[in-house]
Amino acid sequence: MDETTKKKKKTAECCGYPISIFFIVVNEFCERFSYYGMRAVLVLYFRYFLLWDDDLATSIYHAFVALCYLTPILGAIIADSWLGKFKTIIYLSIVYAIGQVTMAISTIHDITDANRDGTPDNFTFHIALSMLGLILIALGTGGIKPCVAAFGGDQFQEHQSRQLNTFFSVFYLCINAGSLLSTLITPVLRAQECGIHTQQQCYPLAFGVPAVLMVISLVVFIAGSGMYVKTDPEGNIMWSVCKCIGFAIKNRFRHRSSSYPKREHWMDWANEKYDKLLIAQIKMVLKVLFLYIPLPMFWTLFDQKGSRWTLQATTMSGDFGAFILQPDQMQTVNPILILTLVPIMDRLIFPLIQKCGLNFSPLKRMTVGMLFAAMAFVSAALVQIEIDKTLPNFPSSSESQLKVVNTYSTTLNVTISPNEHLLIESFGSSADYVTFDHQDITVSLNTNPVITKAFSLIKGGRQTLIIPSDPTVMYLKEDVKSKPREGKNAIRFVNGYTADLNITNLDSIEPSATTNYTLVNQGKRDFVLRHGEQWCEFSRKFGFGASYTFLIPSTVFSDDCESITEVEDMKPNSVHMALQIPQYFLITTGEVMFSVTGLQFSYSQAPKNMKSVLQAGWLCTNAVGNIIVLIVAELGKLPKQWAEYLLFASLLVAVSIIFSIMAYFYTYIDPAEIEAQVRKEQGLEPEEMEKETIEMEEKDEDQKNEQGVKQTKI
Numbered sequence: 085m086d087e088t089t090k091k092k093k094k095t096a097e098c099c100g101y102p103i104s105i106f107f108i109v110v111n112e113f114c115e116r117f118s119y120y121g122m123r124a125v126l127v128l129y130f131r132y133f134l135l136w137d138d139d140l141a142t143s144i145y146h147a148f149v150a151l152c153y154l155t156p157i158l159g160a161i162i163a164d165s166w167l168g169k170f171k172t173i174i175y176l177s178i179v180y181a182i183g184q185v186t187m188a189i190s191t192i193h194d195i196t197d198a199n200r201d202g203t204p205d206n207f208t209f210h211i212a213l214s215m216l217g218l219i220l221i222a223l224g225t226g227g228i229k230p231c232v233a234a235f236g237g238d239q240f241q242e243h244q245s246r247q248l249n250t251f252f253s254v255f256y257l258c259i260n261a262g263s264l265l266s267t268l269i270t271p272v273l274r275a276q277e278c279g280i281h282t283q284q285q286c287y288p289l290a291f292g293v294p295a296v297l298m299v300i301s302l303v304v305f306i307a308g309s310g311m312y313v314k315t316d317p318e319g320n321i322m323w324s325v326c327k328c329i330g331f332a333i334k335n336r337f338r339h340r341s342s343s344y345p346k347r348e349h350w351m352d353w354a355n356e357k358y359d360k361l362l363i364a365q366i367k368m369v370l371k372v373l374f375l376y377i378p379l380p381m382f383w384t385l386f387d388q389k390g391s392r393w394t395l396q397a398t399t400m401s402g403d404f405g406a407f408i409l410q411p412d413q414m415q416t417v418n419p420i421l422i423l424t425l426v427p428i429m430d431r432l433i434f435p436l437i438q439k440c441g442l443n444f445s446p447l448k449r450m451t452v453g454m455l456f457a458a459m460a461f462v463s464a465a466l467v468q469i470e471i472d473k474t475l476p477n478f479p480s481s482s483e484s485q486l487k488v489v490n491t492y493s494t495t496l497n498v499t500i501s502p503n504e505h506l507l508i509e510s511f512g513s514s515a516d517y518v519t520f521d522h523q524d525i526t527v528s529l530n531t532n533p534v535i536t537k538a539f540s541l542i543k544g545g546r547q548t549l550i551i552p553s554d555p556t557v558m559y560l561k562e563d564v565k566s567k568p569r570e571g572k573n574a575i576r577f578v579n580g581y582t583a584d585l586n587i588t589n590l591d592s593i594e595p596s597a598t599t600n601y602t603l604v605n606q607g608k609r610d611f612v613l614r615h616g617e618q619w620c621e622f623s624r625k626f627g628f629g630a631s632y633t634f635l636i637p638s639t640v641f642s643d644d645c646e647s648i649t650e651v652e653d654m655k656p657n658s659v660h661m662a663l664q665i666p667q668y669f670l671i672t673t674g675e676v677m678f679s680v681t682g683l684q685f686s687y688s689q690a691p692k693n694m695k696s697v698l699q700a701g702w703l704c705t706n707a708v709g710n711i712i713v714l715i716v717a718e719l720g721k722l723p724k725q726w727a728e729y730l731l732f733a734s735l736l737v738a739v740s741i742i743f744s745i746m747a748y749f750y751t752y753i754d755p756a757e758i759e760a761q762v763r764k765e766q767g768l769e770p771e772e773m774e775k776e777t778i779e780m781e782e783k784d785e786d787q788k789n790e791q792g793v794k795q796t797k798i
C-alpha cells in the first residue's frame with residue numbers, strides 16, 4: 085500500500101476530527117510539561133547545586149535551549165528519510181525519557197555525599213551525568229518536535245482542512261497548558277526539602293516529575309498506535325535533495341555561456357538527471373525556506389521575555405495585594421494569555437476579519453504578528469523609562485560614592501576633604517550618597533581631640549564609612565551598587581552593642597563590626613538577636629529590591645529591640661509589575677499571529693514527503709533567534725536599556741517590512757495539487773491521479789478563501 089492510499093484509509097472520527105489526534109495532543113501536553121518543568125529549575129540547579137557562577141549558569145542554559153531548537157533538523161532527516169515520523173517519535177522519546185531520568189539522578193546529592201554534610205563530594209560526577217542528561221534531552225525534545233506537529237497534520241483527510249487548521253491551534257494550546265502547569269509546579273517541588281542522609285532542596289523531585297511526565301507522554305503516544313495514519317519515508321529523501329541541488333548548481337555553472345537558453349528556475353538545470361516531481365518538491369521547499377530568512381528576528385525579541393524582561397521585573401514591585409508575584413513568575417503571563425487569546429483569535433477575530441471581506445492570509449498574519457512584537461518592545465521601553473526615573477543614581481566607572489553612618493554616642497561633624505561637610509546625629513546616617521570623581525579622601529571628625537583618617541575609595545563603587553563607638557577605628561564597608569537580584573532585599577547589621585551578638589541566620593557579629601549583606605524576600609521577616617541569655621525579636625516588612633543597614637545600639641536588650649535604627653541604602657522598587665502586562669499582551673498577540681500561523685503554514689506548504697523537514701526549518705528560525713540573543717548579550721549593550729528596547733523594536737519593524745515585500749511575491753500553493761500535476765505531465769499513475777483530482781474538487785473551498793490561496797504551477 086503506497087502512501088497516497090494510506091492517506092485515504094478511513095480513520096475513526098469524533099466531531100469531524102480523527103480520534104488519533106487525542107493521543108497526539110495529550111502526548112504534546114505531557115512532553116511540554118516535561119520540557120518546561122525541567123527548564124524552570126535548570127538555572128537554579130546550575131547555580132545552587134553545581135555552584136556555578138551566574139555567567140556560566142546562564143551561558144550553559146542558553147546553549148542548551150539553542151541546541152533544543154537545532155536538533156529538529158536531525159529528527160526531521162531521520163523521520164523523512166529513514167524511520168518515518170511514527171518510529172522517530174517513539175525512538176527519540178525513549179532517548180528523551182532516558183535523558184530526563186539521567187538528569188533527575190544527577191541531582192541526588194546523597195549519591196556522592198560520603199561525609200554527609202549536605203553537599204556533593206564529587207562534582208565531576210554530577211556535572212558529567214547532568215550534561216549527558218541534557219544532551220539526551222536536547223536530542224529527544226528537538227528531534228521529535230518537527231515530527232509530532234507534522235504527524236498530527238498527517239492524521240487529517242483531504243476533506244478535513246478546516247479541522248486541520250483548528251488542530252494546530254489546539255496543539256498550541258496544549259503546549260502552553262503543559263508549560264504553564266509545569267512552570268508553576270516544579271519550582272514549588274524544588275522548594276521542598278528531601279534527602280536520605282541530609283535534607284536539601286528537592287531537585288530530584290523537581291526533575292523527577294518531568295521525567296515521569298515524559299514516560300507518560302511516550303505511553304500515551306504508543307497507546308494510540310493502532311489508530312494512526314502512518315506515512316512511510318520515501319527513501320533517503322534528504323540525500324536525494326542534496327544531490328539534486330548540487331547537480332543543478334553544477335549543471336548551471338557548466339552551461340553559463342549566453343548561447344544556452346535560460347531556464348525558468350535555476351533548479352530546472354537538474355531536469356537532465358532528476359525526476360520532475362523531486363525538482364518540483366525541492367522548489368516548493370526552497371521557496372518557503374527563503375521566506376524564513378527574516379523570521380529569526382521575531383524570536384530574538386520574543387526570547388528576551390525570559391531574560392531582559394525578567395531582569396526588568398526585578399526592578400519593579402510585585403505586590404498585588406492578595407498575592408505577591410516573583411519577577412520570574414511574570415513569565416507565566418505568556419502561556420496564560422495564549423490560553424485565552426488563541427480561542428478568541430480563532431473564534432472571533434479572524435472570522436470577523438474574514439466577514440469584513442479582508443483577506444488576512446497567513447503571511448499577512450505573520451507580518452502583523454511581528455509588528456505586535458515590535459510594539460511590545462516599545463511598551464517595554466516606556467516602562468523602562470518610568471523605572472529609570474526611580475532608580476538610584478549609581479556611580480559611573482570613574483566615580484566613587486560614599487555614605488556615612490554614625491554609631492558614636494553623640495552627633496558628629498564630619499568633614500571629607502576637600503569641602504564636604506556633613507552633620508550626622510548619633511545612630512543616624514548622611515541623607516544620601518556623596519559622589520566623588522577622585523578616590524583618595526581624608527575624613528575628619530569634630531571629636532576631642534579631632535580624629536583624622538585617610539581612605540581610598542573604590543572606583544565605580546559605593547561604600548559606607550562606619551563610625552563605631554570608638555571613632556578612631558572608623559572603617560569603610562562596601563555597599564551594593566545595583567538592585568539586588570530577583571527582587572530580593574539586601575540587609576546588613578552594624579553592632580553598636582558592647583559584646584558579640586547572634587542574629588538569626590547570620591554568623592556571630594563582634595562589637596563595632598558590620599555583617600555582610602544577606603538577601604531576604606519580600607514580606608514580613610523576623611530576626612532574633614541574642615547574647616548569652618538575653619534576646620529580643622525584631623520584625624520588618626520588606627518590599628522589592630531595597631537595601632538597608634540596621635544599626636544596633638547598646639540599649640538593644642533593655643528596650644526589646646525597639647531602638648534598632650534602619651538606614652535605607654537603596655529605596656524599594658516603586659514601579660508596579662502590572663505595568664509589564666501590556667508588553668506581555670502585545671508580544672503574546674504577536675506570538676499567536678506569528679507562531680501558530682507559521683506552524684500551520686509550514687505544514688500546508690510542504691510536499692508530503694518533506695513535512696518534517698519544513699517544520700524543522702521553521703523551528704530553526706527560533707534557534708537562530710536564540711543565538712542572536714546570546715551574541716547581543718555578549719557584545720554588550722547600549723548604555724540605556726530603554727534605547728536597546730527601541731533599537732530592537734525598530735529592527736523588527738524594518739525586518740517585517742522586508743518580510744511583507746517577500747510575502748507579496750509569494751504564491752500560496754497546494755503541494756498535493758502540484759505533485760498531481762507533475763505526475764500527470766509525466767503520465768504516471770493515471771488511476772491514482774483520477775482519485776486525487778476528484779478529491780481535490782471536493783476539497784473545502786473555505787481553506788482557499790481563508791488562506792487567500794492562489795494556486796500556481798511551480
Ligand SMILES: CC(C)C[C@H](NC(=O)[C@@H](N)Cc1ccccc1)C(=O)O
Nearest residue numbers: 259260263264267415418419422706
Ligand atoms: C518556540 C516554539 C515554536 C513555541 C512553543 N512555545 C510556546 O508556545 C510558548 N508560549 C511557551 C512558553 C511557556 C512558558 C513561558 C514562556 C513561553 C513551544 O514551546 O513549542
